[in-house]
Amino acid sequence: MKNYWTLMLLIGSFLIVGCNQSIVTAKEPSKAKKFEDLKPEEIKKIQKALGWDDYLKSTKQMSLDEAKKRWGQKPFSAEAFQKGNWRVRAPLAVDLLAHKEIYVGKTEQQLRKELGKHDGFFWRDSIPAYIIEDGLETGKDSWQIVFFVGMNDRVDDLRIYENN
Amino acid sequence: MKIASLVPMSLIMLIASTALSAEVPSECERWFKESGAKPGTGRDCVWKCVAHPVDMGTFTCGSYCDELCGREVVPKDDRYLKGTKYAACRDEYLYSIRHPRSVSMVQNARDRAFALTKEHFKQNRADDESDAFRHFVWSSLISMESGSDIASKFLEAHESCVTEDAAQEMDRHNNQTGIQTVEKLRKEGRLTEEAIVKEGLDLVKNGKLVVIAPRRKPK
Numbered sequence: 001m002k003n004y005w006t007l008m009l010l011i012g013s014f015l016i017v018g019c020n021q022s023i024v025t026a027k028e029p030s031k032a033k034k035f036e037d038l039k040p041e042e043i044k045k046i047q048k049a050l051g052w053d054d055y056l057k058s059t060k061q062m063s064l065d066e067a068k069k070r071w072g073q074k075p076f077s078a079e080a081f082q083k084g085n086w087r088v089r090a091p092l093a094v095d096l097l098a099h100k101e102i103y104v105g106k107t108e109q110q111l112r113k114e115l116g117k118h119d120g121f122f123w124r125d126s127i128p129a130y131i132i133e134d135g136l137e138t139g140k141d142s143w144q145i146v147f148f149v150g151m152n153d154r155v156d157d158l159r160i161y162e163n164n
Numbered sequence: 165m166k167i168a169s170l171v172p173m174s175l176i177m178l179i180a181s182t183a184l185s186a187e188v189p190s191e192c193e194r195w196f197k198e199s200g201a202k203p204g205t206g207r208d209c210v211w212k213c214v215a216h217p218v219d220m221g222t223f224t225c226g227s228y229c230d231e232l233c234g235r236e237v238v239p240k241d242d243r244y245l246k247g248t249k250y251a252a253c254r255d256e257y258l259y260s261i262r263h264p265r266s267v268s269m270v271q272n273a274r275d276r277a278f279a280l281t282k283e284h285f286k287q288n289r290a291d292d293e294s295d296a297f298r299h300f301v302w303s304s305l306i307s308m309e310s311g312s313d314i315a316s317k318f319l320e321a322h323e324s325c326v327t328e329d330a331a332q333e334m335d336r337h338n339n340q341t342g343i344q345t346v347e348k349l350r351k352e353g354r355l356t357e358e359a360i361v362k363e364g365l366d367l368v369k370n371g372k373l374v375v376i377a378p379r380r381k382p383k
Contacts (some may be wrong), residue, residue, distance in 0.1 A: 033261060035254040046260045049267040051275065052251035108327070117328075121288040121295070121375070124327050125335065127250060135287065136380070142287050148250050163287055164278075 002158050053068040055123055060145065060162040067094045067160055071132070076102060078114040081130075090132040093160065098160055108149045120144035131163060173376065188232060192225035196232040209233035219255075253325030259318055266310055267361060270318055274306035280361055285380075296338045296366050296373035303342030304360040311345045334374040341373060 047053060063071075071090035076099065081092045096102060103111060111128060112118075120129030121144075128147040135142035142163035150156045169213060201209045213229035246287035252260070260267045263361050270332040285294035307315035320337045326332040345363050367373045 033258060035257060038257060038261065042261060045258060046257055048253040049264075049271065050252055050256075051271045095358065098219075117291070119290055119292075121290050123250070124252075125290060126253075126327065126329060127296070129290070132263075132288070148252075154311065163289070164282055 009096070039080070052123065058164065059122075060141075061141060062160040062162075064094070064097050068099060073098065082114065082116040086134050086137075089130060090143075093130070093132045096145065097160060103137075103147065103158060105156045106155050108153050110162050111147055111149070111155060120146070122146045122163075123159060129161075132160070135163075170202070190223055190229045192232070194255075195222040195225045197331050201233065203232065203234040213290065243279075250326075253321060255321035255324040256318070260323040263314070263318075265317065266314055269309050270306055271301055276305055276357075277302035284361075284365060289379065291334065291376040292378060293368050293375055296334065296375050297368050299335050299338040300342040300345070300364045300367065300373055301360060303339040304346050304358070304364070307343045307346040307354060308357075308360070312347060315339075315343050322346075330376055334376050337374040341367065 014016045031032040034103070038075045071094050073094040074091040076092050077096040079088050084092075115128070115130060118130050120131045128149065130159070131142065131144050133143040143160060144163045146159055146161050147155050147156040148159070171236055171250075193216070195216065199213050201212035201216070203209060210229050210233050213233060214226050250359065268328075280293050280301050281288050281298040287298065288294055288298060303315050303319055306318060316339075319335075319373060321341075323335055325333050342360075342364075345360065346355060349359050349363070364373075368375075
């Protein structure tokens with residue numbers, strides 16, 4: 001009989017400890033969350049809170065036609081782009097904008113290998129952006145070509161934005 | 165009996181969910197053509213599509229009706245996620261979900277750091293003095309508002325998607341200098357944004373912040 005109650009006490013203790021453990025886990029479910037568990041709505045909400053949407057809307061973008069008028073267009077060469085200064089890069093960047101397929105789908109690693117380390121800045125350090133007009137030299141606005149690399153580490157899109 | 169019936173059900177659900185996470189299967193495209201539904205006709209297309217009979221080979225096809233009808237679909241896999249790397253790193257998303265109250269403060273500090281960098285360096289660039297100053301100010305402002313612990317954790321999450329070691333080291337050093345400067349200013353009782361900016365500009369001028377690609381110092 002005594003053994004029976006000892007056993008029951010032991011089982012009871014295990015149950016209490018187990019319940020407490022699950023309550024602790026339930027209190028902080030997000031601690032166990034992985035990136036893959038995030039819902040698209042949650043991601044969208046964070047992006048909005050971080051100000052990404054506003055940044056995109058408020059940063060001046062240049063169309064292909066405007067870019068052609070401003071810098072002209074020369075057939076793209078990765079070597080020339082990597083070695084050249086912004087004056088060399090600008091007409092090549094216009095050609096890239098006209099032929100996005102040259103880089104869309106390429107990996108970020110390939111992009112960096114072919115174009116070198118980026119010198120522009122768009123929203124965060126890890127977004128590759130290359131200066132194609134330096135306002136400090138011209139006294140006008142500064143412009144850059146920005147490569148959007150997705151979660152799959154491949155270029156999704158490229159655009160010309162003002163550097164600000 | 166009940167457990168026995170759950171096993172095949174789970175298997176069916178597993179197969180179906182695997183099928184749904186992939187592109188539209190070719191048998192579903194054939195099945196869709198047979199349905200007579202016309203893409204671009206909106207809900208009519210979807211109604212016709214979902215009402216079309218299925219068999220063992222096409223039993224998941226109804227789930228692709230939105231795609232097959234050319235309608236914008238609610239993202240259920242990484243179609244939306246593939247664009248997320250632009251806005252934040254994986255660790256930043258997780259940090260933001262766990263600390264929703266600090267997100268807007270971090271964002272305000274970032275906006276302010278961008279603006280102050282533009283004011284003093286005319287541009288925001290990568291790896292140069294403007295980059296060093298921006299990180300210094302950003303980490304300082306977060307630290308001033310929420311303390312060094314939140315600043316360290318968020319900025320570490322932010323650095324997790326920087327792939328180059330040198331750039332990461334530069335940012336980490338400058339972030340840390342910002343956090344330490346705030347502690348110093350707080351102890352001295354003169355912690356203000358103006359004091360942070362002055363300290364940051366002095367540190368850049370005196371070469372105390374890490375800069376990989378020097379371009380120009382502030383005036």
